[in-house]
Amino acid sequence: MNITLQKSQIANSQSKITITGSKSESNRLLLLKALYPSINLENVSNSDDSCLMTDALKSTSNVVDIHHAGTAMRFLTAYFSIQEGREVTLTGSKRMKERPIQILVEALQELGAEIEYVENSGYPPIKIKGKKLTKNRVSLQANVSSQYISALLLIASKLENGIELTLEGEITSVPYIKMTLSLLDEIGVESSFIGNIITVKPNTQNSTPNTLTVESDWSSASYYFSIAALCEVGTEIILSSYKENSLQGDSVLVEIYKSFGVETTFENNTMTLVKSSIANCQSSIEFDLANAPDIAQTIAVTCFALGLACNLTGLHTLKIKETDRLVALKTEIEKLGGNVNITDKSLHLSASNTIKEYVPIATYNDHRMAMAFAPLALKTPIVIEEAEVVSKSYPTFWNDLESIGFKITK
Template identity: 45%
Template sequence: MAKHNIILTRPGKTLKGTVQLTGSKSECNRALMIQALSKGKVKVENISDAADTVTLQKVLSQKSAVGSPELATIVDGINEDAIIEDSGLQAEDSRVINIGPAGTAMRFLTAFLPLQDATVTLTGSERMQQRPIGVLVDAVRKLGAEIEYVNNEGYPPIKIHSGFKQQANRISIKGDISSQYITALLLIASTLPQGLTLEIEGELTSRPYVEMTLAMLKQAGIQHTWQGNVISIAHQEFAETSLYTEPDWSAASYWYAIAALSGEAELFLPGLTPYSMQGDSVITEIMANFGITSQFKDGGVYLTKEVKPIFRKIFDMKECPDLAQTVIVVCAALGHEATFTGLETLKIKETDRVLALQTELAKIGVKLTEKGQVYKLDCSEKHIPENVFINTYDDHRMAMAFAPLASVIPQLEIEDADVVEKSYPAFWDDLKSVGFNASPAL
């Protein structure tokens, strides 16, 4: 697929208007898995149009993915029909599911597909095949799944065999690698004949995402206990209910960043509440340090800007790593030499986000230095060029985290504008609706 760059400029410094955000990708992906596991008892409302969610929904709705004799491949994962394709991975007894760059789908399906009566090869994009999956595969194997690696040990593609029989009801898993591994196991726990007790080893990264999973399961009738580092879910039936997906707080974070780099801001984001299950709603507290006030009323949140000194020097992103790029870029743009912790998981995301940040921030003279697990911004040589080209590394959050720089850089060129489809397809159109100019690069 050809990459299309975009030129971004911002004629004014005032942010004013209303932006309707898509449904939360994190919530919606969990809701779709719950719907599939409940065999239709649970309905999902306000489904996100994020490409990752489109991919997962398509896989779960394709009978060929979980039991039909035809070979099916989900190609690229974005608004494509399932087709038969010679992927080089297929075997006579295996369906091949290609989820493209959808990391959440890879993790969730790794736990879900062994429970289906089918032999399936699960693969993804080139980058997806570089992202580790071994910790989750080991856990699912202990439960009774037969899974083998097609190419490299510990990485997709994986071949998942039919004939799952539960062999254990208590397993341990590291908590500091990916909360999605833990969520994948919790989602299937109630459907296991013996249920599941999950012992989390070490510190739990992105705890709010695990809490979101358990809260949504509870809405669907699945009870749990969580004592210390042990979560237990007994075998039980789902209740008939509907899960409503609220707007995406991760998407909202980019508007907070734009507000922080604006002279004035009066922006309304409908549908967001102060009682969200999404951990990224903490952006309201983080951006308060930059003069952004969040007022919840009229069924949403109003953002306003007040010019104030920035005093906070240390930001711990352990529980909200998807906000890290956004906050770091804002600090860099403002010349605020902050320190960041909790960035360990960024290196195994869509790209090595730490290295990507270091590379792109250098284009405005800002250094992000790493010492152990502490990262510091050095803005002593910061400068604002007339033109800056931002590489996105096939990472949607790189594109959207750096887009607010158009507020301070006269002309910003963003590589591969379509990459935002992964989580926020309307991003560029929404920018244009509040006065940004976004045009294709020639």
Template identity: 55%
Template structure:
């Protein structure tokens, strides 16, 4: 898809962003355990649809669940399905999903009494799961690899007879996601004690009927922050968002102050604005350990604004839909800039005059497509395999078209 920008487009507009994938998927696992939870505003992305389908069509014997590229679904279902007595199921995904490690979570489930067999390479999906009634109430798990492993355990912990205490080994990565999980559990009446060294989730056999409205996705909002940062000026109204959000990526509002973007709340919407002539820094340095999904967006914003950056805390990016650090280096350098990466950092040395008509490979990664799309405001480019956005933001291309980013397939 070729992208270009029409300077005559309006710089003021409103749009509604789909519900948070992270919150939606947590509540879907909780609803499976407590059916009297009612959910509104669920994300309409592929990952949530896949998880919802898996949970609503589950059979006891001989079932096979294909979650495609949905990493969250793979982690959450590995734990949840292992806790269902008498269940036999094969859990598989795409080729890339079978390259993404899951050994830490599988070993934790086995230690709790689960029965999981690898059908391919050791430590990786696909998995054959025989559900068991899990009785143990303590587990230790490395906390620096993926917060989703810990969240998966937290979400099934209320069903344990004595609850579950999870001891955290090493520094926690993406801590806001664990806080989101704890808040989701507390919202339905589950008692949770979240500490630096451990998390204790108390047992719960039933809850009062509850209706949950899912907040819109701050990660998706980040691409519109990037668009506005790359424009001379403008104001966008985005809904539906909460001032005290559960989502770690709500920090995008703080980060984009560096690019001259102001955020204010108006009811259940946010107004983001940029004035003409904003003075920008020559370089920014950010630790994104708690918000790694913002790394691609911020790096491309810096590329478009000719700002150097040093982004750290990115060790989890290597095991996402693609190795995002390598992918960022490869694609950014096509525009003429220089990028250095390590196992957990990215340093960008920008270029004032970007190369035109670059084709950006997306590597089956939705965030590569959406992070680079705003760059069309500065330079014509082509996004390859643009349909990958359906993983988290199905109507993304329709939304940014309203900004004047023209699309030719």
């Protein structure tokens, strides 16, 4: 389904949006609930990824297909490795079979797991024979995807001797690692993160009944930060439910979007975005997004829409997402009239005051491509191809945009 976003404006000066739980927190907690059934969860994400995670954890089949859900692939690889006596083949979409899993598989094998590749070495699908793991020491390069690290930490308390994980080199995506450890702490699992060594102690007891409320998703909030940045001074957007001291790495949006004239306040689990001034007048904006790569697309499009140059670094993980997001950003922004240079870990956008109308934006089976480009409708009419892809993380996105004044036709 392709949709056209006509040139729009926010319907009134104060718009309210409710966003469901964080996909990142939800998928971690869903796995922990499978390990500790007494946990109760509220405000779980309604995203495709979290629904797939839920279904996979309940499945009794010996083949589990997680489609495009990369987080689920990583977390479930670890989970099924410790399900004693069960044999599962974990597979996914064509793109998922192109996304590497070798680093995690080798780490689990180092702990004693039985995993083999079904088609291509280093990539899904994989066959896992669940067993009791007694080894507890493992090392990973510190700059790998935090999902590999979190996958190991999430199952660690159910290993006979826990885990001592050594991260070699400079650590990236620290907020996501700390999120995992904080959630473990909330259910009573002891851990430590000292220097480059993370230790999780074994927990043979089932955790006491505990109700955990998932904070709303900051990655989804990023599109409203972009919208606020492109609006007139005085526009307010109210989002719920958000915490000022969030576990989510993408909460750096609060600081980043000050450069675009957006101020953020918190009260009673709601977050209010106010366009308080024109965007920062410096000629080029620079951000290191190593700890929050999922908001790179949003920031790049915001800068393009405002005619600002930007240099975004720390983006090495974007090449192995739903698509190669760096190539996709370059292609689509240049179709709109921009000029982008990329390396394997950075993006450089030149300042431009030209935005072409009615350009069809390809989404590459990537939910974030669709949502990141949507705010451009505040500047010019735009077409989003395969718009239904947003269901991966934010199924009600288009309805929510309409509710605040965006004009959308199918």
